[in-house]
Amino acid sequence: MEEGxxxxxxxxxxxxxxxxxxxxxxxxxxxxxxxxxxxxxxxxSEYKWMEKEEGEIIGVVNVIYDHHMKGVTDAIIDLQHEFGGIISTTLHIHLDKDSCLEMILVKGEMQKIKKLVDKITALRGVMNVKLITALKE
Ligand code: NI
Structure with missing residues (x-):
């Protein structure tokens, strides 16, 4: 058996x-x-980000939403301008006739990222939000 x-x-x-x-x-x-x-x-790694209350992280926020819902696209864009300091880039994919996937690459304070995630989650028309972080081990 290997050492350790x-x-x-x-x-x-x-x-x-x-x-x-x-x-x-x-x-x-x-x-x-x-x-x-x-x-x-x-x-x-998944557990650690949930426990982490502060400190710098890098990750991606995946947002699936119904683009027919009035105002949701604008609201998501407005939030990204508001949180511009922690957003590196955004990828938009038209999933099907109704839904879109927005992948928002984030880097910054966990508390700010959580705030962004909470605000997006609260929008009408948003069906699923998931934060995936890359933690060094
Ligand atoms: Ni789209």
Whole structure:
């Protein structure tokens, strides 16, 4: 066994493991252990940003919204001007006839980013908002 590596045994329902195995096969992992290590790293990273109340982070805010809803497009643009100091760039993708995906790359104080996320989430016509952060480990 490698130095500094601990072996653990985990009990899992069969269907959960089958689904996991099918995903890691598609993604081309050479071993289940490697895939589990990656999965645990993303779990930790996801948890850490939720816990982080302050400090500088970099990430992307994914916003899915219905562009037919009156005023929502303008409101999203207004908010991006208001929060211009923490926004590096924005990517807009027309998903289908009704919905748009706005990917807003953010870099700055976590508190400000949370405020932006909250304001976007509160808009009528916004269906889903998710902040994904890249944390160095
Ligand atoms: Ni669009």
């Amino acid at each position: 590596v601990t072996r653990i045994g985990v009990s899992l329902p069969k269907n959960l493991l089958d689904e996991f195995d099918s995903i890691i096969e598609t993604r081309g992992y050479s071993s289940r252990s490697e895939a589990i290590r990656d999965a645990i790293r993303s779990y930790i």
